[in-house]
Structure formats: C-alpha cells, structure tokens
Amino acid sequence: MPVPQTLPVNEVFYAFQGEGLFMGCAAFFIRLQGCPIRCAFCDSASTWDSKNGKRMRIDSLVAAAKKEPANIVVITGGEPAVHDLRALCQKLHAAGKRVHIETSGAFALRGKFDFITVSPKKKRPPLPKILNKADEIKLIIDSPAAIAYWLKRLPSPLPKKTKAILLQPEFSKHQDPRVLNAITRAVKTHGNSLPLRATVQLHKLYNADALDKRARK
Numbered sequence: 001m002p003v004p005q006t007l008p009v010n011e012v013f014y015a016f017q018g019e020g021l022f023m024g025c026a027a028f029f030i031r032l033q034g035c036p037i038r039c040a041f042c043d044s045a046s047t048w049d050s051k052n053g054k055r056m057r058i059d060s061l062v063a064a065a066k067k068e069p070a071n072i073v074v075i076t077g078g079e080p081a082v083h084d085l086r087a088l089c090q091k092l093h094a095a096g097k098r099v100h101i102e103t104s105g106a107f108a109l110r111g112k113f114d115f116i117t118v119s120p121k122k123k124r125p126p127l128p129k130i131l132n133k134a135d136e137i138k139l140i141i142d143s144p145a146a147i148a149y150w151l152k153r154l155p156s157p158l159p160k161k162t163k164a165i166l167l168q169p170e171f172s173k174h175q176d177p178r179v180l181n182a183i184t185r186a187v188k189t190h191g192n193s194l195p196l197r198a199t200v201q202l203h204k205l206y207n208a209d210a211l212d213k214r215a216r217k
C-alpha cells in the first residue's frame with residue numbers, strides 16, 4: 001500500500017501541552033479527523049467523522065509546524081492511529097521536530113514516535129502491544145470506580161518505558177469532590193509502588209483557546 005500524502009485535519013494550532021508529563025511545554029498540535037470509538041464524555045466529537053475536516057497535504061502540515069518555534073509536535077484527534085502516519089512522522093523528524101502521539105491504543109501505530117501517550121477507553125480497550133509502548137498512560141476518571149477498573153487492567157509489571165500513570169478527572173468532574181478525593185486516595189495508597197500522578201487539563205483551566213484567539217485579533 002502506498003503511504004498516503006494527505007490526511008484529514010480538524011485543526012492545527014500552536015499552544016502549550018495541557019496534559020501529561022509535558023504539561024506546560026510549548027507544542028504544535030495537529031488534530032486529525034476520525035474516531036470510531038465515540039466515548040460518551042468525548043470533548044472533541046467534531047473529529048469523529050473522517051470525511052469532515054480539511055484534507056491537507058503532509059508537506060503543508062510540516063510547513064505549518066516549521067513556522068512555529070516549538071520542538072514538539074503533538075499528533076492528536078480524534079484517534080490519530082486510524083491513519084497511516086509514517087510519512088508525517090518521517091517529514092517532521094527531517095524538519096528536526098520531536099513527534100508525540102495521543103492515542104487510545106486501540107489501533108496499531110504506523111509511524112515513529114518519540115513519545116506515546118495511551119489513554120485507554122472502556123468502549124474499545126487498548127491493544128496490549130500498544131499499551132506496552134506507552135511512555136505515559138492517561139486514565140480519564142469520570143467516577144471513583146474508574147480508578148480501580150483501570151488499575152486492574154494495566155500490565156503488571158508496568159513496562160519499563162512507562163514513566164507515569166496519570167489520573168485525570170474527566171473535565172465535567174474536575175471539581176467533583178468524590179472524584180478528586182478518590183484520585184487523592186489512590187495516589188496516597190498506590191503512588192509509592194506505581195508512578196501515579198494526580199493531574200488536570202491545564203489548558204481548560206487557562207481557557208487557553210479563548211485567550212489565544214483574543215491575542216490573534
């Protein structure tokens with residue numbers, strides 16, 4: 001199969017990474033269209049249909065990333081792993097960028113990545129071989145029960161590559177004391193034997209999208 005030279009794009013933007021171990025770092029984002037998983041709490045449902053969005057040439061995406069000073073390019077979605085990303089990764093690397101991906105882990109990865117975030121979803125659990133490649137595992141916590149549910153399903157022992165298991169409240173619950181207390185308890189109980197980290201979606205607290213759009217006016 002020839003490697004495709006275009007991808008369906010929802011948006012590209014330059015911001016800071018709002019989640020995970022690179023939280024707060026400058027990054028260029030490529031948000032691709034397409035996700036067959038369709039979680040109830042999805043905050044990017046506009047990405048679900050691969051036919052929507054703009055079909056962009058990979059060269060144009062790389063040129064847009066090169067215009068910004070960020071060393072990191074984050075490929076996200078949607079579920080970016082439904083696409084063949086080999087050409088995009090190769091050209092971003094040739095441009096001197098680090099390539100990060102955010103995936104549910106439910107699909108085989110096609111491309112070379114410098115940092116892999118796996119955020120498992122109940123509706124379509126991750127493939128063990130992808131979970132084993134995760135640099136960080138981001139668990140979306142929508143109820144106290146979700147913590148035990150996911151901790152039981154993670155590989156044991158954890159792959160050496162996995163530096164953190166992030167407990168991130170689903171955003172509509174980010175001020176729910178039941179969820180926040182459960183995350184706190186989990187970190188206190190298991191955080192010395194597992195690399196658990198309590199976290200948030202920093203960009204949403206900053207409302208960084210709105211700030212950025214105002215700054216560009």
Ligand code: SF4
Pocket residue numbers: 035036037038039041042043044045047077078079104121
């Ligand atoms: S996997 Fe991610 S993009 Fe897909 S529906 Fe779930 S939250 Fe949304």
